[in-house]
Amino acid sequence: MEAQPSLSPAPPSTTPNAPRAVASSFARVSLLMYALLIVYASWYPFSGWRDMGLGPFDYLGSRFPYYWTGFDIWTNIAGYIPLGLLGVFALYPKVRSGWAVLLAALGGALLSGCMEAVQTYLPTRVPSNLDLLTNAGGALIGALLGARSCRYFLQDGKLLGLRRQWFTREASRGLVVAGLWPLALIYPQNHLFGLGHVVPPLSALISDLLDTPIDLATLWLNHAQLSAEQYWLTDLIVSACGLTGASLLLIQMMRKLAPRRTLALLYLLNCIAVKSLASALFFAPQNAFVWLSPSAFGGILIGGMMLIGLSFAPPTVQRRIAALALILSLLTTNAVPANPYYISTLQTWVQGKFLNFDGAAQFLSILWPFLAIWFLYHPVHRKQK
Structure with a gap:
């Protein structure tokens, strides 16, 4: 008698080569390091602290600065793009898509707001709502880029394959x-x-x-x-x-x-x-x-x-x-x-x-x-x- 083929399908999760989404220690450590760099760069040179009688968040209600350049705008945006991108990467795979973009952009805006507030007490720095706006915009752009590319870099991309092939798991x-x-x-x-x-x-x-x-x-x-x-x-x-x-x-x-x-x-x-x-x-x-x-x-x-x-x-x-x-x-x-x-x-x-x-x-x-x-x-x- 001819054997009948089994009609029970194999579960899809048993595919040995299927890529699995895992959290990235690289992204989380990179996010922490980049945030520290922003803090240091925003408060450098950490000297001459003084109280001018202004509240730390008074700059939010001020008018935009009279003097600014395109260079200032683009550097503020560019400086926070990696922060937003790394924020989305660090949240993956627990939080994805729109929620990841929202949290990363909001985190970048909050960090920029705190940096500007503390600059109220530094003589070489001037807190600016325009800086806050452009920094927040950079974090949002980075978050959107991260949402579009996180799967490629963190789950099934060629770079991730080379990383696993050439470097140890603890690297x-x-x-x-x-x-x-x-x-x-x-x-x-x-x-x-x-x-x-x-x-x-x-x-x-x-x-x-x-x-x-x-x-x-x-x-x-x-x-x-x-x-x-x-x-x-x-x-x-x-x-x-x-x-x-x-x-x-x-x-x-x-x-x-x-x-x-x-x-x-x-x-x-x-x-x-x-x-x-x-x-x-x-x-x-x-x-x-x-x-x-x-x-x-x-x-x-x-x-x-x-x-x-x-x-x-x-x-x-x-x-x-x-x-x-x-x-x-x-x-x-x-x-x-x-x-x-x-x-x-x-x-x-x-x-x-x-x-x-x-x-x-x-x-x-x-x-x-x-x-x-x-x-x-x-x-x-x-x-x-």
Whole structure:
């Protein structure tokens, strides 16, 4: 007798290759970091706080500012577009479509309203209802873009497939940190990759609190100065350690089948492009590569040779060496006196209309090594095999 085929259909949920919507740690960490950047940029330089007898929300009922430019409008809109987009991504898949757009846009408007309110007490800032309107508009545009693209980036897109194929499952936080490294290099540094220079901002903060000039570097270095050879050696060490630590942070998150050395090279080239573009924009076009001193070039060569050898090491070894390299770079950067060339560079650093961007760039340059060390020692690595 011929067997009869089964008439009971297979449940659709058993399809093994069906994409499943999951929450994105990358989007949520990115949203938090971007919100912190907005806070820092909006209240920079955090000095001269005063009470002018105005309420923090009096600006809402004021007329629009007399003087404004198209540049101001577009930068306010552009600055909040990523916030709205990341807000929708962070809510996915719990909240989607119209509700996600509404919550992300409302969150952006509330954040902008608080930033403008606090600016009432800062002498270098002027709260503006026009800024609030344009910031809220940027958050709404970003939220609409996020709603149209979140499925592609978070569920069934090619980028998501490459992320799963090349990087470990625990890499979400680390990819955020790695992505911030090129941006952290925009602000001029005492050394090429010498991020985390906390002495100048701490000196400014203490001076503002005590209402008297305080230079921490002078206090603990006792007016010490290095010779030209010592500055050259210090720059070489810091540049090599900074490059090695940041690149190993990226490499140790990759799977064995990922093109590690190719991705690390593209990562470094991207950093060089961002650094050069920033130098050309904030100084002068002919100074695009002014940061590439002989010692910095030597640090890149040494760091590159170290990466070639360490790319074959186990991820645990790469992670530990990356953390040690970043700690050494951080300690050396803050332990030596500022290079006179670095001081003259800051004097020619053009802020102008980029005051908000300047504050965010400085904040990233200080915070990044601490974020990287936090990730490299995060307990999630204990679960990796």
